Amino acid sequence: MKSTFRKYRHGFQRKKGRNNSGRITCRHKGGGHSRVYRKINFQKIKINIPGKIKTIEYDPNRTGKILGMIYKDGSKNYQLCPVGATIGSTLIASPYSSLIPGNSLPLKNIPLGTNVYNIEPEPGFGGKFARAGGTTALLMSKIDSWVTLRLPSNEVRLFSENCWATIGQVQKKEEAVRISRLKKAGRSRWLGRRPTVRGSAQNAVDHPHGGGEGRAPIGRSCPVTPWGKPALGQSTRPSKKYSDPFILRRRNSSYRL
Incomplete structure (x- = not known):
């Protein structure tokens, strides 16, 4: 299982509160446990190519879980995991796909009252909104070529009807509940939080x-x-x-x- 998506994992050096010249611009950051980065390409959507869920994995760099997908054309990729996803099920990004969690559609083809995540700000820009664990946006109305969404921050915003979004809600990691109760100073240091x-x-x-x-x-x-x-x-x-x-x-x- 681990070797299947090894190409899409690589080590990286965290910024630790510093800018490109090495100056500290955000204090109280540094250290922390080493992490492996799982690459998720939000810009390229494989349209009309079904993919099967191979793994549901923990990602230390995100507040939500991720999916290891294997597509029909043989390519592999990581995606954000929706609530209710199971290993072995098939997901697809298509203008006329069914409304099951994990499928992606243009906003104009999604009915009112549907919860979506990983929303594009403009067509072709890739998902930018509602990507954190447990977040979802509500599709409220459609007027001409615009769609109104209520974002997780309760901001109401217009999007183009040609922007793509994914049905459902991002699955939150169970570990996030335990991290909220740190219990000792060492756990803050594991997370890269220095003393304030x-x-x-x-x-x-x-x-x-x-x-x-x-x-x-x-x-x-x-x-x-x-x-x-x-x-x-x-x-x-x-x-x-x-x-x-x-x-x-x-x-x-x-x-x-």
């Missing part, structure tokens, strides 16, 4: 919140990052982004459908 020191406990030369005699307040109107930029609530999204016209309701809206 409060800014108010540091010296003034190291953090804007630091300094002072005893337990002093931060001395600012709002918390800031070590580089002086606003934190805790400040929006980091660009004021003008290409996807703004497609968003009907923001994810941070208090209104819920």
Whole structure:
């Protein structure tokens, strides 16, 4: 079983919070247990070629499980595993495939009220939305050549009817429940999480919140990052982004459908 998809596994060096020049841009990351990367090609969809599920595997780089697929033309690939998938069953990506979990179709051929995942932002771009374990999006309406989806973040967004999506919900790993209860500091280090020191406990030369005699307040109107930029609530999204016209309701809206 393990040798079947060995070509699609390779080692990789994690960034550990550093950019391409080696500078730390995200603190408190580093170390962690070594991992093997399972390559999943979201850009190329094998249309009208059925594939059989050979394995259902654990992926340490994702919050959901993955499928080892062997297609009718002899090629192999990894895919995201939907809830209810079983070894030996057949999946296919086709405009007229049946609505079973794991099959992929264009959004225009999917009926209203269907849960989907691995959604393309634009036709041919590959799946980008709703790929984490346990996530799914709801197909709400169709207007002209646009389809309205409610994403896992409760954001309501327009997609082209020619974008592809997969039926169902991503299967969540059982290990994710255990990881949420770490129980000891060593488990954080296994996950690549280094110790975090409060800014108010540091010296003034190291953090804007630091300094002072005893337990002093931060001395600012709002918390800031070590580089002086606003934190805790400040929006980091660009004021003008290409996807703004497609968003009907923001994810941070208090209104819920």
